[in-house]
Amino acid sequence: MDLDAYVGAHLAEWRRLEELTRRRQLSGPESDELVERYQQVATHLSVVRTSAPDAGVIAYLSTLLSRARNRASGTRTGTWSGVRRFFLERFPAALYRLRWWWLGTLVANVAVTGAMIAWLLGHPAVEQSLLSPADVDQLVNHDFEDYYSNYAASHFAAQVWVNNAWVTGLCIALGVLGLPVIYLLFQNIANLAIIGSIMIRHDHGAHFFGLILPHGLLELTAVFVAGGTGLRLFWSWVEPGALTRTQSLAREGRTAGTVALGLVAVLLVSGIIEAFVTPSPLPTWARIGIGLVAESVFFAYVFVLGRNAFLRGQTGDLDAALLEDRVATQP
Template identity: 60%
Template structure:
């Protein structure tokens, strides 16, 4: 195919599509012309890709199509239906599709955390290099328990929510690099292991588990979900499968962005539990029961709504109409 001849023959049509795409108001005839031009350019792009795939021309035509598609579709407005669909279909579908990534991440962290805690329990000299005896007594006897009640519940819930959302965001944002996620997880689980071993050594195991379990079960699960999604993001460009590396990364990146939005709500719930339930005068069994119930509801949410959505072909990615244009190619 003579690429120069095609460009010379179709240049005016491409320029006309660009002008229409940027025009604020279109009458009926212009709207029809926009759609007709879109179809023609899509055909041109398919021809170029299959016969003479010039990268600069492919990029130019793809940009024209993206602008025309946005202009013809218009701007999507917010609606509660969109929010409902996100939490009933898209978010649980993404969690279910990526379930093995965050489940294995959670199991690995639990195993490492318990192993480290047991080792520190039997080697207290290690912790003595981190804290003085006075600091240990202060932590064990007052600081750990008072941490949950020293601030007003509403402000404490906001503080916890922001902190946990930041940790989850780090896991997802830095997920594309892989190793930073492992570092964030190590910091999180090692802190829990150190405090847990100290509380056990000083006979305060009941306080430790009684204060950690109500909110920690859901909170840590949300962090593990974020880490698992982040690691999947890393793996998407390491082993992209049938997709190109860029396409695979874009697909998982869009899914990760949706998961991060959903986790904001999950972490808000765990923050409310930490602020209002963990330090409450309820008996320990009741507080722990609330934590277990919150985790079970989350798992039921994922494995019922999520599985159902995935079976209907929902992946957690954006609608096909919002994805980058893909034209058929030969070969």
């Protein structure tokens, strides 16, 4: 196709649509014309993309169509209903659609952590090479528990929230590369396994689990969700399926953004539990019970609310109205 000739033939129509988008008020016939020309120009954009892709023309038409769509449907503004839809539909649907990725990540990490603790317990020389007896005594009798009460609860909650959000953000942001996600997850569970084995060896196993489980159940689940989402992002360009690699990566990238935003709220809850429940004088069974309730609520959120939203067509991706215009054309 001769792009110059095509542009020359339709430039007047594009200019007319641009003029309509710039008018402060439209009459009834002009509004109808706006919709009609929007459809025409969307078709023109599809033809250019297919037959003579030119970055400048594509960018111009995409911008023009975006303005026309906003003018036709009205300016979108953030509302509480949008927040409600995000947390009741889009976010849980994304978690449900990606469930096998993060559940697999969760099971694998728990299994590896258990295996590492068992191995470290069977090889006490490793502990001796990592910490001196004085360091071990300090960790077991002071540092591990003091970590949860050294700061004011509100400040500690904010610190934990920011740190965990950073870790989960890295897992998702680096997911496209694959291996960095595995490295981050391994670092996380290796530290947990080393401390756990030391506490258990020195008869503080109950103390260790009593402090880790109240907040750790939900916190680690959020980290594993981020890890699984990152690995799915990596796999989206390795095996794109029926989509092109670019389309597959874009779709999973948008879904990963949904998950990252939603996990901020999940980690806020785990941070509050870690700051206010973990170091509290409540009996161990009560603190662990709160952690189990929080974890159960999260799984119900995914497998009840998320499943229902997924069955209604939600995937965690952006709404179709917010994506670029795609109009089918006859060959």
